[in-house]
Amino acid sequence: MGTSSFDRRQLLAALAASTTLPFASGLARAQSFTGRKLVSSGFGGSTMDIIQSAVFTPFDKATGAASTQVPMQSAAALARMKAEAGNPQIDLFQFSGGQEAFAKSEGLSQPLSGVSRLAQIPAGLKDPDGHWVTWAVIAEGIIYRKDKIPTPPTSYKDFLKPEYKGHIAFPAITNGYGIDFLVMLAKAFGGSEDNIEPGFEAMKQIKGETIFKAASDLPTLFGQGDIWIMPYDTGNTFKLQQAGLPVAFATPKEGSPAVFITACVAKGAKNADIANAAIDAMLKPEAQVEIARTMRWTASNPETKLPADLTGEVPSVDKLAQLDRDKINAKRASWIERWNREIAR
Numbered sequence: 001m002g003t004s005s006f007d008r009r010q011l012l013a014a015l016a017a018s019t020t021l022p023f024a025s026g027l028a029r030a031q032s033f034t035g036r037k038l039v040s041s042g043f044g045g046s047t048m049d050i051i052q053s054a055v056f057t058p059f060d061k062a063t064g065a066a067s068t069q070v071p072m073q074s075a076a077a078l079a080r081m082k083a084e085a086g087n088p089q090i091d092l093f094q095f096s097g098g099q100e101a102f103a104k105s106e107g108l109s110q111p112l113s114g115v116s117r118l119a120q121i122p123a124g125l126k127d128p129d130g131h132w133v134t135w136a137v138i139a140e141g142i143i144y145r146k147d148k149i150p151t152p153p154t155s156y157k158d159f160l161k162p163e164y165k166g167h168i169a170f171p172a173i174t175n176g177y178g179i180d181f182l183v184m185l186a187k188a189f190g191g192s193e194d195n196i197e198p199g200f201e202a203m204k205q206i207k208g209e210t211i212f213k214a215a216s217d218l219p220t221l222f223g224q225g226d227i228w229i230m231p232y233d234t235g236n237t238f239k240l241q242q243a244g245l246p247v248a249f250a251t252p253k254e255g256s257p258a259v260f261i262t263a264c265v266a267k268g269a270k271n272a273d274i275a276n277a278a279i280d281a282m283l284k285p286e287a288q289v290e291i292a293r294t295m296r297w298t299a300s301n302p303e304t305k306l307p308a309d310l311t312g313e314v315p316s317v318d319k320l321a322q323l324d325r326d327k328i329n330a331k332r333a334s335w336i337e338r339w340n341r342e343i344a345r
Helices: 006-033 044-063 073-081 097-105 118-121 156-160 176-188 197-204 214-223 232-243 271-284 285-295 325-344
Strands: 037-042 066-071 092-095 134-145 169-171 208-213 229-233 247-249 256-266
Touching: 037 044, 037 271, 044 066, 044 271, 044 285, 044 325, 073 092, 073 097, 092 097, 092 271, 097 134, 097 256, 118 271, 134 214, 134 232, 134 271, 134 285, 134 325, 156 229, 169 176, 169 229, 176 197, 176 229, 176 325, 197 325, 208 214, 208 325, 214 229, 214 232, 229 232, 232 247, 256 271, 271 285
Parallel strands: 037 066, 037 092, 169 208
Antiparallel strands: 092 256, 134 229, 134 247, 134 256
């Protein structure tokens, strides 16, 4: 039996509708955010501006939402989350110090919902119950002066090379990176979080080198030319490069310790649906490439393919060293006391 021209038009219209249905439903979903506001915590300064440009501005343009970040560091953000429990004024929280786990344990966050890219994130970078996800990683490793060390370092053991004596700097153990350096020295020489002795023994061999307190010391240390090598992160390496200093980042063979940049939704958030959609946008490869380009943070989504000019400066997620933060935190006080006694003086 033949098909009339009217039937053909109906058939073509039905086919056209079926092929555009995903776009149409996405458009309807985006339009539902028009005129609505999303409030997120932010890290302040240029970091917050870059995240706004790379994530929230494209998200707002695509969905019609109006996103704003409130500048506060992670500890202050958690305090705000606790103070507003039951009536949150901030929908989405970003953390960098493990506060997301405490928020979950205190019933301050809620499971993520509708975050389609959550399944793409490795298990070690997200909560098993779906309360939070790591959307970027600050990778630690070795910063070195290319004009003084032409062959890139490959291991934390390199800090003990005799040719670097008098040209090494490392952070005090009160700096989180100082703790991580101690642990990675232990791992490099056969130890672990449970056996920190090799770390202290290695550190004793360089205890006469320059010890500094904060990232703000880096430009002076490298700028004077006496410091050639130190343990720190990709983001600060990039800042030094932008300041014109001849430094580069190397990923040690023992792996790069990681600072997780996480996101979670406040329990009872008025705009939880927008917050979940924004977190999905954070995990979008295009956003993660832009974050890698502008801050040298590692992408948490393994499906993100970095351009060739970034692959040497930003470790991939499979190069990260997973440290046992619970064990480290449990032993931190005793390690600091020992460090003050054996290393700092």
